[in-house]
Amino acid sequence: MKSIRLTMSQALVKFLNAQFIEFDGEKTPFVQGVFTIFGHGNVVGIGQALQEDPGNLKVYQGRNEQGMAHAATAFAKQSNRRQIIACSSSVGPGSANMVTAAATATANQIPLLLLTGDVFATRQPDPVLQQIEQTHDLTLSTNDAFRSVSKYWDRISRPEQLMSAMISAMRVLTDQSDTGAVTICLPQDVQGEAWDYPLHFFKERVHYIDRQKPSNRSIEAAASLIRSKEKPLLILGGGVRYSEAADTFRQFAETFHIPFSETQAGKSGIESTHPLNIGGIGVTGNKAANDIAQNADLIIGVGTRFTDFTTSSKLFYPETDVLTINLSEFHASKLEATKVIADAKSGLEALMTALDGYRSTYTDEIEQAKKEWNQELARLKDIQFTGKDFVPEIKGHFDQQQIDEYRHCLNTELPQTTVLGHINEWIADDSIITCAAGSLPGDLQRMWVAKERNTYHLEYGYSCMGYEIASALGVKIAEPTKEVYALSGDGSYLMLHSELVTSIQEGLKMNIILFDNSGFGCINNLQMDHGINSFATEFRARNHQTGQLDGEILRINFAQSAAGYGAKTYEVHTLDQLKAAIEDAKKQTVSTLIDVKVLPKTMTDGYGSWWHVGISEVTQQDSVKKAYQLKEKQLEKARKY
Structure with missing residues (x-):
C-alpha cells in the first residue's frame, strides 16, 4: 500500500482539499476555506500545515471565534449547503467561544465544521494553559461542551484516527436530512504527530446529493x-x-x-x-x-x-x-x-x-x-409620528412623558416600520439582507417584499443575537457581486460585530443598518405585554437614588465606533438622511454602517397570532395574573401534540 508521511494537521488539510459535492450533475469543491484565530493549541499544528501547503483552501482571519463560525454558517446557508468554510480555534476559551455558533448551525440544520484545539492527549504537561481539570474525569476538556450542540463529535487522540473521524464528519456534513455542526477535537500534541497515511485517503471524494424520491x-x-x-x-x-x-x-x-x-x-x-x-x-x-x-x-x-x-x-x-x-x-x-x-x-x-x-x-x-395586506403595508411604511398623539404601533405602558424622553435622547421621530419600508424601496432588488434576533425578524417577515429569489437571509431557528453582522460577511463571500445589508438592533450589534473588521481586511464590502432604540426592545415588549413593568431591558444608567436601572437613557454613537475600524459611517435621524446615506453607501467600496435612531414600540404586532411563553402562576401583580389566565385559555384551544 502506497503511503505518505504527514503530520495529522497536514493530512487533514490535504483531505479537506479532496472533498467535492455533486448535485444535479454539477460538481463543486465542498470546502472553500478555513476561518481561524491562531492561538495556543492550533497555531503550530494546523497553522503550520495551512502555512506550508493550504492547497486550494483560502485562509480567513477571524476576530471572534463565535463570529467567524457564524460567518461560516451563513456562507453554507447562502450556498444552499453545497459548500462550507471550516473553522479552526485554539484551546480553551477559543473553542468555547464557538459553542453558541455550533448550536446555531445545528438548530438550523446548516453544515459547520469546527476544528477545535484541545489539551494534550499524552497528558504529560497537564495542566496546560487554559486546561480545565475535572477531578472526577480527566478525559474531559472544554470541547466536551460541544457534544450537546453537534450532530457529530469526535476527538483525535492518535493521528491515524483522523481517517475514520473525517469520513464520518463528511457523512454528516453532506447529509441533507440531518446535518448541522460537526466538531472534531484536535489535541495539540497530536496535531504535530506524523503517520504514514495511505494515499487512497487523499483521493478525490465526491459526495453525491441524490434527490430522494417518495414511495x-x-x-x-x-x-x-x-x-x-x-x-x-x-x-x-x-x-x-x-x-x-x-x-x-x-x-x-x-x-x-x-x-x-x-x-x-x-x-x-x-x-x-x-x-x-x-x-x-x-x-x-x-x-x-x-x-x-x-x-x-x-x-x-x-x-x-x-x-x-x-x-x-x-x-x-x-x-x-x-x-x-x-x-x-x-x-x-x-x-x-x-x-x-x-x-x-x-x-x-x-x-x-x-x-x-x-x-x-x-x-x-x-x-x-x-390586497388588504398590501394596504396595511402601505400604512406601516408611511406612518409619521407628529409628537402630539400616539401612533397605533406605540404599544401600551409607555406614557407621553416616556415617549418624549426617547424622542429627545435619540433625537428622532422615526418609527421602525417606516424605516424598514423605505429601506426595502431604496436598496437594489437583488440586494441580500441578513438578520437574526429581536423585533426586526418579525417586522421583516411581515413587511419585507423580496423582489428576487434568495435575497432574504434570516437565522431564526436559534434566534441568535450577534449572527447578523457576521452572517453578512459569510453571505458576501458566497455572493461577492451583490450588495449585502445586515439589519441589526443595537443590542445585537453590542453583542457581536467584530467580523466587520474582517470584511474591511478582505475588501468584502458589506452594509450594516443599525436600528438604535436604546434597549432590548423585543424583550421589553415581551415582558410588558405579559404584565411585568419594564425591568433591565432598556439601556438606562443606574439610578443611584432608586438603585435600579431606571436612570437616563444611554446615548451611544455607533457610527463613531464603526468609523474607528475604517468603515464609512452615517448618522440618521430623518428619512431624508436615511435616503442620502443609502444612496451614498452604494457608491462605497469599503464596508458601511448606517446608524438609524428609531422610536421604541414602533414595531408591527401579532396579527392574530399567539406565542406560548412561561408566565408566573403565583404572583402579587394583577397584570401578571391576567396574563397567566389568558395563556391558560389559549392553551385549551391549542393542539396538544
Whole structure:
C-alpha cells in the first residue's frame, strides 16, 4: 500500500482539499476555506500545515471565534449547503467561544465544521494553559461542551484516527436530512504527530446529493388526502430553498390554485409579489397568511420543521389535517402528519402527477387577503409620528412623558416600520439582507417584499443575537457581486460585530443598518405585554437614588465606533438622511454602517397570532395574573401534540 508521511494537521488539510459535492450533475469543491484565530493549541499544528501547503483552501482571519463560525454558517446557508468554510480555534476559551455558533448551525440544520484545539492527549504537561481539570474525569476538556450542540463529535487522540473521524464528519456534513455542526477535537500534541497515511485517503471524494424520491404508497396517501380537501394551504420552508425546488413549488401552487405562506428560512424562495404568495405565517406572520391558515382545511408543509413560531405555538390549525414533504422523517412526523419522506422537488413532482385534475375551491379569498395586506403595508411604511398623539404601533405602558424622553435622547421621530419600508424601496432588488434576533425578524417577515429569489437571509431557528453582522460577511463571500445589508438592533450589534473588521481586511464590502432604540426592545415588549413593568431591558444608567436601572437613557454613537475600524459611517435621524446615506453607501467600496435612531414600540404586532411563553402562576401583580389566565385559555384551544 502506497503511503505518505504527514503530520495529522497536514493530512487533514490535504483531505479537506479532496472533498467535492455533486448535485444535479454539477460538481463543486465542498470546502472553500478555513476561518481561524491562531492561538495556543492550533497555531503550530494546523497553522503550520495551512502555512506550508493550504492547497486550494483560502485562509480567513477571524476576530471572534463565535463570529467567524457564524460567518461560516451563513456562507453554507447562502450556498444552499453545497459548500462550507471550516473553522479552526485554539484551546480553551477559543473553542468555547464557538459553542453558541455550533448550536446555531445545528438548530438550523446548516453544515459547520469546527476544528477545535484541545489539551494534550499524552497528558504529560497537564495542566496546560487554559486546561480545565475535572477531578472526577480527566478525559474531559472544554470541547466536551460541544457534544450537546453537534450532530457529530469526535476527538483525535492518535493521528491515524483522523481517517475514520473525517469520513464520518463528511457523512454528516453532506447529509441533507440531518446535518448541522460537526466538531472534531484536535489535541495539540497530536496535531504535530506524523503517520504514514495511505494515499487512497487523499483521493478525490465526491459526495453525491441524490434527490430522494417518495414511495408510491406515501404519494397515494397524500394525493387522496388533498383530493378530500377544498382549501389547502402550502407552507414554503427552508427545505425548498436548499433543494432548489422553487420552480417546482411555484408550478405546484399554480397548477392546483393553492396559496402559500413562508417560514423565515423559506422567505424569498419565491418572490413576494407572486399572486399566490400570502407572506409570512405564525407569530411573526402577517394577517393575510394567518387568516387563511386558520380557515384552511389542510396544511401542506414542504421542507419546514414546524417551529412554535410557524404554528403560533400550535394555536393555529389545532385539529386541521397536516401533510408534510420532508427529507427528515423526524420533522415530517410532527403534528401527526401524513408524511412524504422525500426531497422537496421530487416529492412535489410525484404529487403533481398524482393530483392531475384537482383544483382548490378558493375564489377571490387569496387576492382579497393580499390586497388588504398590501394596504396595511402601505400604512406601516408611511406612518409619521407628529409628537402630539400616539401612533397605533406605540404599544401600551409607555406614557407621553416616556415617549418624549426617547424622542429627545435619540433625537428622532422615526418609527421602525417606516424605516424598514423605505429601506426595502431604496436598496437594489437583488440586494441580500441578513438578520437574526429581536423585533426586526418579525417586522421583516411581515413587511419585507423580496423582489428576487434568495435575497432574504434570516437565522431564526436559534434566534441568535450577534449572527447578523457576521452572517453578512459569510453571505458576501458566497455572493461577492451583490450588495449585502445586515439589519441589526443595537443590542445585537453590542453583542457581536467584530467580523466587520474582517470584511474591511478582505475588501468584502458589506452594509450594516443599525436600528438604535436604546434597549432590548423585543424583550421589553415581551415582558410588558405579559404584565411585568419594564425591568433591565432598556439601556438606562443606574439610578443611584432608586438603585435600579431606571436612570437616563444611554446615548451611544455607533457610527463613531464603526468609523474607528475604517468603515464609512452615517448618522440618521430623518428619512431624508436615511435616503442620502443609502444612496451614498452604494457608491462605497469599503464596508458601511448606517446608524438609524428609531422610536421604541414602533414595531408591527401579532396579527392574530399567539406565542406560548412561561408566565408566573403565583404572583402579587394583577397584570401578571391576567396574563397567566389568558395563556391558560389559549392553551385549551391549542393542539396538544
